[in-house]
Amino acid sequence: MAETESLPRHVAIIMDGNGRWAKKRHLPRAAGHVAGVSAVRNIVRAAIDMQLSCLTLYAFSSENWKRPPTEVSHLMGLFRTYFSEDVDELVARNVRMRIIGNRSRAASDILAMIEDGERRTSGNTGLNLTFAFDYGAQEEIAAAARAMAEEAVSGQLDPKSITPESFAARLSTRGLPDPDLIIRTSGERRLSNFLLWQAAYSEFVFVETLWPDFSPAQFREALEAYTQRERRFGALSPEPVA
């Protein structure tokens, strides 16, 4: 395993493939989502054990509301289970839990559980665990632009002062470093409206494994692959020493 200093600071994961995992086993899609929650627990524990600084998990997109109501309500039931059963462990293991996404559409009891989890873990100093829940990057960017436009119209903000940094400070990820590594499971190779702004210089690891089968060993392999990448951020590689 990589040395702690070569670990990415921020890993984000697009947890995909629950439905296909279930289909392969002739099970209902719901069974795939249940198995997906176990994978979340395993990966969060692995991230804590390896002292990762930030882990962001794409749990539900703003487009996932388009799924059949029975699937959406099953997923919401799993969020209830997770936030009611797992926050104690997060508190005990010094994890700071947060949510990014739209907070106006989900059921009020889920939002209350989320806010309770955020409050109870707000003083923790270990892993920064962020769930992208009812999250869509285009909505996030549009909301930031709208807020700035409103301030400009009311005279509180000079449009000339807007910079990439001041814009990023209006996004829901403010305070978090941009993801160094984005992992997507299930063989799909797209962002699906995840962290569009923040992914400007992220490295990508795509794995064929379906999310419920994604193991801590495969997680470590993805981090290992990251350590082999050369990140140039538009500049040139350092000249080899003669």
Ligand code: IPE
């Ligand atoms: C990811 O698995 C879970 C969510 C999007 C909530 P999917 O449900 O997208 O699984 P596939 O892609 O249909 O296999």
Ligand code: IPE
């Ligand atoms: C992206 O997966 C959203 C999450 C993993 C929560 P989807 O399964 O919704 O993405 P598409 O529809 O295949 O792009």
Ligand code: MG
């Ligand atoms: Mg999918």
